[in-house]
Amino acid sequence: MIKARIVLVLGAGASVSYGLPTGYELNDIIRAEHIVDERDLPVLRADPHEFRKFRETLDQAGRTSVDAFLEGQPEFVDIGKLAIALALLPRERMHALFGDWAQRRLGHMGDTSKEKGGHWYELMFNMLMAGRKFEDIDVANLSVVT
Numbered sequence: 001m002i003k004a005r006i007v008l009v010l011g012a013g014a015s016v017s018y019g020l021p022t023g024y025e026l027n028d029i030i031r032a033e034h035i036v037d038e039r040d041l042p043v044l045r046a047d048p049h050e051f052r053k054f055r056e057t058l059d060q061a062g063r064t065s066v067d068a069f070l071e072g073q074p075e076f077v078d079i080g081k082l083a084i085a086l087a088l089l090p091r092e093r094m095h096a097l098f099g100d101w102a103q104r105r106l107g108h109m110g111d112t113s114k115e116k117g118g119h120w121y122e123l124m125f126n127m128l129m130a131g132r133k134f135e136d137i138d139v140a141n142l143s144v145v146t
Contacts, residue, residue, distance in 0.1 A: 003141065008142075011023065012025075012026060014120070014146070015146075017120070018119070019091055021087075023064070023065035023067060026084065027066050027069075030083045030087050033087070035083065036051075038052070050079050051079055051083070054076045054083065055083070057073065058080075066080060066083070
């Protein structure tokens with residue numbers, strides 16, 4: 001049981017070993033890649049003109065992350081969140097989280113690099129589970145902000 005209140009604040013880098021981009025890379029993806037066909041934007045309740053203006057403004061802003069850009073540009077928050085989702089969704093893979101467990105075990109448990117197979121989410125889960133059944137884990141005092 002976790003007795004003290006614990007908050008884990010995770011940046012984009014926390015998920016790099018799972019195939020997701022850093023904040024800097026996400027910025028580049030949104031600015032440079034074709035993440036959506038603009039004809040599909042109305043279905044997503046987004047205005048293609050607003051989406052183009054967001055990407056152009058982001059491209060010229062010189063910010064290192066989309067989050068930093070959105071902090072100073074509140075008019076783009078909704079379209080910015082959509083762009084982030086459109087950039088990340090194709091990169092999310094269940095296999096990255098729950099795939100080849102045996103292969104990761106050959107790596108170093110504390111090593112979070114993709115090359116050596118370590119995955120810190122698995123390490124944290126195993127630390128929480130140590131000597132307990134899943135239903136006995138009380139994480140009411142654990143919060144994770146990503």
